Amino acid sequence: MKRRKFIHQSLLTAGGVALGASKLHAFSPQEIIFGFGSKRYRLNEQWSKADVSRNPVNDCHEMVQDKKGRILLLTNETRNNVLIYDKSGKLLDSWGHDFPGAHGLTLFNEGGDDVLFICDNKRHQVIKTTIDGRVLMTLDYPKETGQYTTPDEYIPTETAIAANGDIFVVDGYGKDFVIQYDSKGNYILHFGGRGEEEKHLRNAHGICIDQRKGKPELIVTSREQNAFKRYSMQGEFIGTIAMPGAWVCRPVIKGDFLYAAVLQSNNRLWQQSGFVTILNKDHQVISNLAGSEPQYQNGVLQEMYQTIKAFSYPHDVCIDDDECMYLAQWNSGKVYPYKLEPVA
Amino acid sequence: MQLKLLACSLLFMVQSIVAQKVYQLAPPIPKYASVFFQKEIALSFDFKLPGSSIHYTTDGTEPIGSSAVYTKPLSIKKHLTVVKAKSFATGFSPSETVSLQFFAQGYRIASIATSAPNNQYKGNGPTTLTDNQSGGMQHTNPAWLGFDSDSIVVDLSLEKTVSISQVMLHVLVNQGGWIFLPQQAEVYAVKNNMNTLLLTQPFNAADETPSDTKALLLNFSPTTLQQLRIVIHPLASLPDWHAGKGKRAWCFLDEIKIY
Numbered sequence: 270m271k272r273r274k275f276i277h278q279s280l281l282t283a284g285g286v287a288l289g290a291s292k293l294h295a296f297s298p299q300e301i302i303f304g305f306g307s308k309r310y311r312l313n314e315q316w317s318k319a320d321v322s323r324n325p326v327n328d329c330h331e332m333v334q335d336k337k338g339r340i341l342l343l344t345n346e347t348r349n350n351v352l353i354y355d356k357s358g359k360l361l362d363s364w365g366h367d368f369p370g371a372h373g374l375t376l377f378n379e380g381g382d383d384v385l386f387i388c389d390n391k392r393h394q395v396i397k398t399t400i401d402g403r404v405l406m407t408l409d410y411p412k413e414t415g416q417y418t419t420p421d422e423y424i425p426t427e428t429a430i431a432a433n434g435d436i437f438v439v440d441g442y443g444k445d446f447v448i449q450y451d452s453k454g455n456y457i458l459h460f461g462g463r464g465e466e467e468k469h470l471r472n473a474h475g476i477c478i479d480q481r482k483g484k485p486e487l488i489v490t491s492r493e494q495n496a497f498k499r500y501s502m503q504g505e506f507i508g509t510i511a512m513p514g515a516w517v518c519r520p521v522i523k524g525d526f527l528y529a530a531v532l533q534s535n536n537r538l539w540q541q542s543g544f545v546t547i548l549n550k551d552h553q554v555i556s557n558l559a560g561s562e563p564q565y566q567n568g569v570l571q572e573m574y575q576t577i578k579a580f581s582y583p584h585d586v587c588i589d590d591d592e593c594m595y596l597a598q599w600n601s602g603k604v605y606p607y608k609l610e611p612v613a
Numbered sequence: 614m615q616l617k618l619l620a621c622s623l624l625f626m627v628q629s630i631v632a633q634k635v636y637q638l639a640p641p642i643p644k645y646a647s648v649f650f651q652k653e654i655a656l657s658f659d660f661k662l663p664g665s666s667i668h669y670t671t672d673g674t675e676p677i678g679s680s681a682v683y684t685k686p687l688s689i690k691k692h693l694t695v696v697k698a699k700s701f702a703t704g705f706s707p708s709e710t711v712s713l714q715f716f717a718q719g720y721r722i723a724s725i726a727t728s729a730p731n732n733q734y735k736g737n738g739p740t741t742l743t744d745n746q747s748g749g750m751q752h753t754n755p756a757w758l759g760f761d762s763d764s765i766v767v768d769l770s771l772e773k774t775v776s777i778s779q780v781m782l783h784v785l786v787n788q789g790g791w792i793f794l795p796q797q798a799e800v801y802a803v804k805n806n807m808n809t810l811l812l813t814q815p816f817n818a819a820d821e822t823p824s825d826t827k828a829l830l831l832n833f834s835p836t837t838l839q840q841l842r843i844v845i846h847p848l849a850s851l852p853d854w855h856a857g858k859g860k861r862a863w864c865f866l867d868e869i870k871i872y
Contacts, residue, residue: 576639578637
């Protein structure tokens with residue numbers, strides 16, 4: 270490899286600074302590239318073109334892309350709980366005034382129609398709606414489990430919907446159970462919950478269905494334990510994906526990769542120390558955006574932490590059909606979501 | 614033509630400068646067994662950002678770009694050594710400073726008794742304060758004893774009679790968590806069951822950094838003794854700006870040293 274090319278590449282792959290390759294490089298500003306290896310991004314903080322006086326946000330909790338390619342944001346601002354953008358950041362539509370605790374947003378294609386599942390942790394309910402906000406079903410607290418005596422004990426944070434329409438709810442701010450319902454909302458079973466065994470959960474903040482290896486399985490966040498935990502679709506514990514140092518939010522699978530917002534680093538709690546992490550399908554961390562370079566020693570992932578103060582408290586990521594990433598943040602000065610574009 | 618190109622480049626530069634934000638780095642991660650040591654203790658730093666470097670000082674000054682570059686673990690041997698470290702990288706503003714102070718053994722404490730800490734934060738009993746373990750910033754770390762009483766009485770017996778002139782109380786401050794510096798401490802020499810007051814030391818409890826660990830050094834004229842009593846008064850009334858205004862603050866201790 271020629272020296273010049275080598276230098277250029279090593280600067281680009283450093284995960285830190287990419288220098289302009291022009292003659293003017295001594296004067297030109299440096300562009301910050303976030304991430305490592307094949308997963309590196311350019312950050313655009315000005316993606317949202319929404320007018321803050323008309324369409325404010327509070328906590329930006331979660332984001333999904335619908336079949337029309339639009340980007341949906343769920344916020345606990347009841348002036349507009351759902352903001353609908355195009356990929357360029359233009360606000361197309363908004364709806365929703367009845368979700369004071371809007372937290373979890375999951376999209377499911379139900380026989381050709383997009384439907385949404387919203388977890389509201391103030392209403393202690395999961396609400397299924399059409400893509401434009403018409404309520405289709407409301408799930409109250411799961412007394413059928415025998416684990417709850419009042420609605421207040423149940424603070425659902427996320428849902429995942431199986432191919433057959435079964436609904437998996439995680440009670441991530443309540444008792445950390447995973448509760449399975451059929452598509453009509455009839456209780457089937459529950460598992461997880463708190464305890465001392467590895468199969469138990471602590472702050473089961475997110476859930477998704479992983480189909481990357483053929484047979485579907487569930488990946489559930491155990492945020493305070495800095496881990497994801499894998500279960501069969503019947504709730505049998507399979508194993509732990511340790512994420513040392515990282516308060517991971519929901520797992521988001523796109524293609525071969527699992528992406529997750531990391532609310533904060535364990536070494537700097539409640540100090541806006543978040544970043545974004547990306548794992549391959551063998552559950553190995555391959556990149557952290559604004560976070561430490563992932564390093565394995567004897568197969569053990571070393572502690573991860575924020576390195577660049579670009580994000581405050583990332584809460585969710587959404588990967589669109591162009592492989593671009595959108596980042597929603599909790600308690601971060603009511604900022605709109607950011608967009609990150611992959612660097613080739 | 615060349616002029617046009619130059620103008621174009623300049624315009625691009627200006628736009629980029631306007632658009633490009635300078636991010637601050639996060640601080641390096643210190644790794645050490647304890648801030649209390651017998652002979653020496655190793656201190657290392659971790660910061661996995663390629664292209665970055667960690668600069669540090671041991672003379673109490675703020676690290677700058679020309680300060681020593683961290684390359685390998687430091688061996689701390691000197692009492693009261695202060696290590697300050699910061700992350701640096703081209704294109705970023707340097708991190709906040711990580712500051713750590715290390716404390717040598719002091720006179721050996723043969724026995725210790727304390728008034729009761731809160732049941733949630735009782736560590737491993739009174740010897741938690743003499744075990745050379747530091748609790749860091751996590752008040753739940755069992756190296757800390759947490760007190761919510763109006764006074765904390767600590768009775769110490771040294772291995773032998775010596776001349777001492779300093780007591781060090783190592784405490785936690787986490788004002789959001791109701792943990793403040795004490796408002797006052799007293800040191801008594803104990804001889805034949807008689808207490809002689811050596812020092813009354815008030816502290817500016819409400820003025821400290823909101824979140825930190827701190828060594829409170831109580832200095833008095835050299836006194837020969839084997840037994841002493843320390844009485845610590847947690848802040849009786851949280852300041853007006855605090856959510857717990859008027860209520861008693863907590864006091865957390867992880868070590869007591871006698872010099």
